[in-house]
Amino acid sequence: MTPLEKTDLLQGTLDLLILKVVALGPVHGYGISQRIRQISQEVLQVQQGSLYPALHRLEKRGWLQADWGESENGRQAKFYRLSARGRRQLAAEEQSWTRLSKAVALILQTAE
Amino acid sequence: MTPLEKTDLLQGTLDLLILKVVALGPVHGYGISQRIRQISQEVLQVQQGSLYPALHRLEKRGWLQADWGESENGRQAKFYRLSARGRRQLAAEEQSWTRLSKAVALILQTAE
DNA sequence: TATTTCTCCTAGACATTCTACCTATACGGC
DNA sequence: GCCGTATAGGTAGAATGTCTAGGAGAAATA
Numbered sequence: 001m002t003p004l005e006k007t008d009l010l011q012g013t014l015d016l017l018i019l020k021v022v023a024l025g026p027v028h029g030y031g032i033s034q035r036i037r038q039i040s041q042e043v044l045q046v047q048q049g050s051l052y053p054a055l056h057r058l059e060k061r062g063w064l065q066a067d068w069g070e071s072e073n074g075r076q077a078k079f080y081r082l083s084a085r086g087r088r089q090l091a092a093e094e095q096s097w098t099r100l101s102k103a104v105a106l107i108l109q110t111a112e
Numbered sequence: 113m114t115p116l117e118k119t120d121l122l123q124g125t126l127d128l129l130i131l132k133v134v135a136l137g138p139v140h141g142y143g144i145s146q147r148i149r150q151i152s153q154e155v156l157q158v159q160q161g162s163l164y165p166a167l168h169r170l171e172k173r174g175w176l177q178a179d180w181g182e183s184e185n186g187r188q189a190k191f192y193r194l195s196a197r198g199r200r201q202l203a204a205e206e207q208s209w210t211r212l213s214k215a216v217a218l219i220l221q222t223a224e
Numbered sequence: 225t226a227t228t229t230c231t232c233c234t235a236g237a238c239a240t241t242c243t244a245c246c247t248a249t250a251c252g253g254c
Numbered sequence: 255g256c257c258g259t260a261t262a263g264g265t266a267g268a269a270t271g272t273c274t275a276g277g278a279g280a281a282a283t284a
Binding site: 007009010011012013016017020021024036039040041043044094097099100101102103104105106107108110 | 119121122123124125128129132133136148151152153155156206209211212213214215216217218219220222
């Protein structure tokens with residue numbers, strides 16, 4: 001599918017997307033990007049150069065915890081899961097997203 | 113109202129918001145920020161340090177045209193209006209926003 | 225054996241928004 | 255007449271986040 005934007009994501013939503021996907025259960029980084037693509041029906045594509053720095057960022061902030069393990073295919077992979085603080089952060093970001101996206105919708109709904 | 117985010121806006125949506133507000137009729141910069149705040153019910157706050165560079169950017173890209181005139185209060189103000197290209201750009205950005213925000217909503221709707 | 229897929233990673237460029245400033249004029253209250 | 259606030263324009267530099275473009279190794283597939 002051809003991109004409509006300069007970027008494949010809305011800036012600022014990547015943390016939210018990652019936290020939400022990880023909340024569904026432990027996943028490794030590569031799996032996170034796949035799930036985001038699948039669930040969004042191929043609309044959202046997280047580039048690896050965005051994904052891994054974001055994961056490290058979230059881990060450093062204490063929202064994710066990581067352990068090395070074995071993937072479904074028997075390969076080494078780093079599995080992420082939500083910390084308690086990450087769960088709170090997710091809730092806050094969900095609320096924030098809802099609030100902001102509703103506000104944008106208000107502007108877009110103004111009759112011409 | 114206290115901010116929920118580090119930023120008052122979703123990054124990448126400012127151009128869209130500006131184009132949409134200008135599409136309602138010629139406005140000066142200061143008026144644009146006020147309308148965005150009002151229509152969004154005080155949720156979206158465009159800082160002046162974001163607004164004016166954005167206006168110059170949009171003008172440079174040929175999406176807005178500006179003329180000096182007199183504001184409602186008899187002051188000098190720069191009034192912006194949409195060019196034909198700006199109208200096309202607005203349509204594209206509206207579509208893009210809808211597409212991306214729906215995709216994010218899909219992710220957020222995944223049951224826990 | 226060659227290629228593709230899976231999995232991790234980094235560096236540097238780029239764009240956008242923010243904070244923090246600056247300027248000037250009109251208006252209201254004192 | 256003066257002072258503060260609101261209205262109107264602007265810039266510089268920092269902070270942030272995403273992207274492009276690489277690199278690496280191991281496993282599966284052709």
